[in-house]
Amino acid sequence: xxxxxxxxxxxxxxxxxxxxxxxxxxxxxxxxxxxxxxxxxxxxxxxxxxxxxxxxxxxxxxxxxxxxxxxxxxxxxxxxxxxxxxxxxxxxxxxxxxxxxxxxxxxxxxxxxxxxxxxxxxxxxxxxxxxxxxxxxxxxxxxxxxxxxxxxx
Amino acid sequence: xxxxxxxxxxxxxxxxxxxxxxxxxxxxxxxxxxxxxxxxxxxxxxxxxxxxxxxxxxxxxxxxxxxxxxxxxxxxxxxxxxxxxxxxxxxxxxxxxxxxxxxxxxxxxxxxxxxxxxxxxxxxxxxxxxxxxxxxxxxxxxxxxxxxxxxxx
Numbered sequence: 178x179x180x181x182x183x184x185x186x187x188x189x190x191x192x193x194x195x196x197x198x199x200x201x202x203x204x205x206x207x208x209x210x211x212x213x214x215x216x217x218x219x220x221x222x223x224x225x226x227x228x229x230x231x232x233x234x235x236x237x238x239x240x241x242x243x244x245x246x247x248x249x250x251x252x253x254x255x256x257x258x259x260x261x262x263x264x265x266x267x268x269x270x271x272x273x274x275x276x277x278x279x280x281x282x283x284x285x286x287x288x289x290x291x292x293x294x295x296x297x298x299x300x301x302x303x304x305x306x307x308x309x310x311x312x313x314x315x316x317x318x319x320x321x322x323x324x325x326x327x328x329x330x
Numbered sequence: 331x332x333x334x335x336x337x338x339x340x341x342x343x344x345x346x347x348x349x350x351x352x353x354x355x356x357x358x359x360x361x362x363x364x365x366x367x368x369x370x371x372x373x374x375x376x377x378x379x380x381x382x383x384x385x386x387x388x389x390x391x392x393x394x395x396x397x398x399x400x401x402x403x404x405x406x407x408x409x410x411x412x413x414x415x416x417x418x419x420x421x422x423x424x425x426x427x428x429x430x431x432x433x434x435x436x437x438x439x440x441x442x443x444x445x446x447x448x449x450x451x452x453x454x455x456x457x458x459x460x461x462x463x464x465x466x467x468x469x470x471x472x473x474x475x476x477x478x479x480x481x482x483x
Contacts (some may be wrong), residue, residue, distance in 0.1 A: 207436050228438045237464055238388045239413050260392050283360050285381045
C-alpha cells in the first residue's frame with residue numbers, strides 16, 4: 178500500500194514538472210522575444226523581435242510578436258497584406274464587419290491588402306505570432322484603438 | 331529501501347514519457363507537415379506545406395519544410411533572397427565557399443540574393459524550417475546536388 182502511494186505521488190510530482198501552463202509555455206517561445214514596444218499602436222504590453230527586415234536580402238518584414246494576456250494591436254491595415262503564423266498561446270483576429278476568430282498554435286491567417294483588422298492575445302493567455310509583411314506597397318496604417326467592448330465581444 | 335527503488339523507478343518511467351527524442355518531436359511540429367515533395371530538387375525525403383503563397387494578399391512565399399535525417403536541398407539560389415526560420419530539429423546551412431553552419435530551433439538565417447547555398451537536416455535529426463521567399467525578382471534557380479562529401483564535410 179505504501180509503495181502504491183509512493184508510486185502515485187512520484188508520478189504526480191514528475192508529471193506536474195513536465196506540463197507547463199499556457200502562460201509559462203508562451204514565455205519560452207522558439208524565437209527571441211525582443212524588446213517591449215513603446216509606441217502607442219498597441220493596448221497592453223507587447224514585445225517585438227524583427228527576424229528579417231526590409232534590407233538588401235529580402236523586401237519583406239518578418240517579426241516575432243509576443244502579446245501579454247489582453248494586449249492587442251490598434252485597428253490597422255497593410256497596403257500589401259500580411260501573413261500571421263501562430264507559434265504559441267491563444268489569440269484573437271478580427272476583420273472589420275466580421276466575427277472575431279480564436280487563434281491557436283499552428284493557425285495561419287492571410288490578411289488581405291487594405292482590410293481593416295486587429296489581432297492580439299486572449300484574456301487569459303499570452304499569444305505569440307510571426308508576422309510576414311510585404312511593405313513594398315506602403316507601410317502599415319494605424320487607426321483607432323480596439324475598445325474593451327469590441328475586444329470582449 | 332523498497333520505497334526508494336519504487337520512487338526512482340517511477341520517476342524514470344514518467345520522465346521517459348515526458349522527454350521525446352529529437353526525431354519524435356520534429357514530427358509533432360507547429361505547422362502542417364504537408365505532402366512529400368516528388369521533384370528531384372532534393373536528396374532524401376522532404377515534405378512541404380505552403381502557408382502563404384504568391385497571391386493577391388502577399389507577394390511572398392511562406393513554406394513549412396520538413397527534412398528527414400540526411401535529406402537536403404540541391405545547391406540553389408534565390409534572385410530575391412530568403413529568410414529561414416528554424417522551428418525544430420538540427421540542420422545544416424552552407425553558402426558556396428563558406429563553412430557549413432549547424433542550425434537549431436530558434437535560429438534565423440538571412441540568405442542573400444543570388445548566393446549559391448543549400449540547407450537540410452543533419453545526419454541524425456529531422457529538421458523543420460519556415461522559408462520566407464521573395465519571388466518577385468524571379469523564382470529559385472536549382473543547381474547540382476550536394477554530394478555526400480560536401481554534406482558530411
